[in-house]
Amino acid sequence: MNIQMQVCGLIILLLILYFYKRQDTVGLYTEALFRRALYTCMGCLVLDILSVILIVNQDRFPGLLVRAECKMYLVSLVGTGYAALVYACADVFSLTKMNGFVKRMGFAVAAVGVVIFLLPIHIYCEGRNVYTYGSACNVIKLSEPL
Numbered sequence: 001m002n003i004q005m006q007v008c009g010l011i012i013l014l015l016i017l018y019f020y021k022r023q024d025t026v027g028l029y030t031e032a033l034f035r036r037a038l039y040t041c042m043g044c045l046v047l048d049i050l051s052v053i054l055i056v057n058q059d060r061f062p063g064l065l066v067r068a069e070c071k072m073y074l075v076s077l078v079g080t081g082y083a084a085l086v087y088a089c090a091d092v093f094s095l096t097k098m099n100g101f102v103k104r105m106g107f108a109v110a111a112v113g114v115v116i117f118l119l120p121i122h123i124y125c126e127g128r129n130v131y132t133y134g135s136a137c138n139v140i141k142l143s144e145p146l
Contacts, residue, residue: 002128003049010045013038030090037083044076055123055130067121070132074121074140075113082109115139 017038025031051073054066086102093101119135 002130003052006045006049006052010042010049013042013045017042030087033083033087033090037080037087040076040080040083044073044080047073047076051132052130055125055132058123058125066123070121070123071117071136074116074132074136077140078109078112078116082106112139 020035020038047069051070054061054069058066082105085105086098089101090098116136116139119139121132121136122134124131124133
C-alpha cells in the first residue's frame with residue numbers, strides 16, 4: 001500500500017509531540033491552540049492511512065463503511081485547516097475578536113462537514129492508484145479561499 005508518506009508524517013508529528021511534552025509550558029492560550037492543531041493533524045493522518053487501507057481491502061468491508069470513513073477523512077481535512085487557521089490567527093486578533101472569529105468559522109466548518117456527509121463519493125483503486133472523487137470531494141475545493 002502507498003501509505004509510506006503518511007506514516008512518515010505521523011512519525012514526525014509524534015516526535016514533535018514528544019519534544020513538546022518534555023518542555024515546561026507557561027499555559028498560554030496559543031499553546032492550547034497548538035496542541036489542538038497538532039492532535040487534529042495527527043487524527044487526519046490516521047484517518048488518511050485508514051482510508052487507504054479500507055479502500056485497498058474494500059472487498060472485505062461493507063461499502064457503506066468504506067465510504068463513511070473516506071468522508072470522515074475529508075471532514076478531518078477541513079477540521080485540520082480550521083485548527084491551523086485558528087492557531088495562525090491567534091496573535092493577529094484580540095481575544096474578543098478571536099472568539100467571534102472562531103465561532104463563525106466553526107459554524108462554517110460544521111456546515112461543510114454536513115454537506116460532505118450528504119453528498120456522494122466515489123472510490124478509485126487500480127494498482128497503487130487509490131483516491132476518492134465526486135461531489136463530496138469537490139466541496140473541499142469550493143470551501144477554499146480564493
